[in-house]
Amino acid sequence: MYRQYLKMGINERKEREKELLQKSILTAAREVFLEKGFDQTSIRSIAQRIEYSPTTIYLYFKDKDAILFALHSEGFQLLGSKLEVLYSVENPYERLKAMGRIYIQFATDYPDYYDLMFVQKSPMNNLEDDELWKEGASAFDGLKATIQQCMDGGYLPFTDAETGAYLVWATMHGMCNLYDRGRCKVLDPEKSEKIVDLGFDEFIRMMDSFKK
Amino acid sequence: MYRQYLKMGINERKEREKELLQKSILTAAREVFLEKGFDQTSIRSIAQRIEYSPTTIYLYFKDKDAILFALHSEGFQLLGSKLEVLYSVENPYERLKAMGRIYIQFATDYPDYYDLMFVQKSPMNNLEDDELWKEGASAFDGLKATIQQCMDGGYLPFTDAETGAYLVWATMHGMCNLYDRGRCKVLDPEKSEKIVDLGFDEFIRMMDSFKK
DNA sequence: CAAATATACTTAACACCGTTAAGTTTCCAA
DNA sequence: TTGGAAACTTAACGGTGTTAAGTATATTTG
Structure with a gap:
């Protein structure tokens, strides 16, 4: 009927x-x-x-972790949108520097999103043991590609792009996380508030000196 | 009586x-x-x-945070004991490298202690707002002094020892924390298990090239 | 059209958590 | 021996994630 x-x-x-x-x-x-x-x-x-x-x-x-995972994905979308401007930066080394600045800005502006994306274990529980972490992987691949181009262009002397990308990422992450978790109290109070930016500047200066 | x-x-x-x-x-x-x-x-x-x-x-x-703070202090004592061997290393650059290795080894061997000392917010709640973080400060001062000596010896071209120390610390911390929090899944599975060591080696190679 | 069933949602409960107020036991001093 | 302080416990508050069982509503079927 x-x-x-x-x-x-x-x-x-x-x-x-x-x-x-x-x-x-x-x-x-x-x-x-x-x-x-x-x-x-x-x-x-x-x-x-x-x-x-x-x-x-x-x-x-399914459970709370599934919700947190969804929010974590949103965070990656947001970060991705912030990184979009990089498409217009042709020089890989300039792009890398801008990428770092945007990453730090994101971690500063959205500390909770950042935490969920890169620190909290909860959202990762939503991944099966063999399942790959899509959100993280595509972001990392972008960094890795830029690092590779920097190596090709003689800007950076890494022996391996992947390891180099990890090292650069870890440096940015370490600075943001130590600051967020109140560990920068050990620093001169005058510096501690702006230490992430100061550290980044110093990092850039170090990288600059690599140019062959 | x-x-x-x-x-x-x-x-x-x-x-x-x-x-x-x-x-x-x-x-x-x-x-x-x-x-x-x-x-x-x-x-x-x-x-x-x-x-x-x-x-x-x-x-x-007083509360749970006070207990966690006490455990956090124990962690610093343990790390301190591991770092004691460094007194015998006279060359500051060699000492810095050994320091990094010991730090990473500590983070790997005692991930929970490490988390409490450098990641968890709980133990820091035990500190008054103006109170300084003694445990962290004395550890950081040790690093800073070594960095300063490295600068003096022409091993490292940092513009500021404190910022340089923070940058080195952040790099070590970032590598350990990203690994601990399962974020190294983004890497080639073949590398991901030993990525912290690989990253550290790459880091050393970068630093080596600074020697004036 | 009425009865059966599937769907959507809620109530109640379990087993935890940190923490506090009130009550009990234990011990020492007068 | 008795009063009181000190040490410890019981019970409770308000919170957590999660599950089993119950209810009301809407849809399908005979």
């Missing part, structure tokens, strides 16, 4: 509604996360914001 | 007993921490191990 034809439309509407709630859960999660921070982002606080019971969330996400 | 004379002895015994329990709480905390890790180190689990009620712990420590 004609109801058979309606069924599809109804199912589609239902699917749309499901997706809508899934999205509103994620929106609520993002709001709580950005307003209150990682620690205060609880299933219950997300549920309260969308006026559903906490258990409803489990009908749309 | 003669009891007056005993009183002091009794009070001293009581004080010794108080210290004893304080120490056994710390021992239990350390055991749980090293066996089960940071996340599983709860007041309740520590209490269970010493067979006291959880609330007793609060008679000996």
Whole structure:
């Protein structure tokens, strides 16, 4: 009968509604996360914001880590959008320097996103043991390619692009993380507030001296 | 009466007993921490191990952060003991390289201690706002002094010893932390397991090329 | 059209957590 | 012997992630 034809439309509407709630859960999660921070982002606080019971969330996400993983992916999208301007930078070494500046700016502007993307273990629990970390990999590949071009252009003397990219990444990450975690208290108070930028400048100066 | 004379002895015994329990709480905390890790180190689990009620712990420590701070200090003592061999290294550049190796070895051998010392925010909550972070400062001063000597000896071209020390520290920290937090999945699986050492070797190679 | 069933959601509960207030036991001094 | 301080425990508060069971609603089927 004609109801058979309606069924599809109804199912589609239902699917749309499901997706809508899934999205509103994620929106609520993002709001709580950005307003209150990682620690205060609880299933219950997300549920309260969308006026559903906490258990409803489990009908749309496997567990809390799945939500955090989704937010982590959002962070990578945001970082990616900030990095887009680099396409116009043709000189690989200039691009690398700009990349570093943007990375640090991102870590400073969105410390919670940064933490979720590069420090917290929770979002990584969502990956299967053999599953690869797509978000991280594509960002890293971009860096690696630039490093390779820097090597080819004689700007940097790394023996291996991948190891070199890791080393540069680790330096940026270490500076941001030590600052974020309050470990820069050991520094001269006058320097400690702007130490990440000072460190970056010093890093650039070191790299500059490599140019063959 | 003669009891007056005993009183002091009794009070001293009581004080010794108080210290004893304080120490056994710390021992239990350390055991749980090293066996089960940071996340599983709860007041309740520590209490269970010493067979006291959880609330007793609060008679000996202000809160959980105070215990974590005590463990964090232990970590610095342990790291300090590992660094002792450096006294015999006269060449500052050789000492710096050895320092880096020991630092990485420490982070690898005692990841939980390392986390507590350089990543977790909890132990830092125990410090007053204006209070300085003694443990971190004395470790950093050791690095800074060596960096300064490297600069003086023409091994490294940093413009400022403090910023240079921070930069070197951040590089080591970044490599260790990215590895610990599972972010090295982005690397070639063949390299990822030994990436910290590979990165360190590359770092040394870079530094070597600075020698004036 | 009524009964059966599937869907969406909630309530209640479990097992944890850090922490505090109130109560109990133990010990020493007067 | 009794009063009181000190040491410790019990019970509770408000929070966490998560699951099992129950309810209401909407859809399908006989």
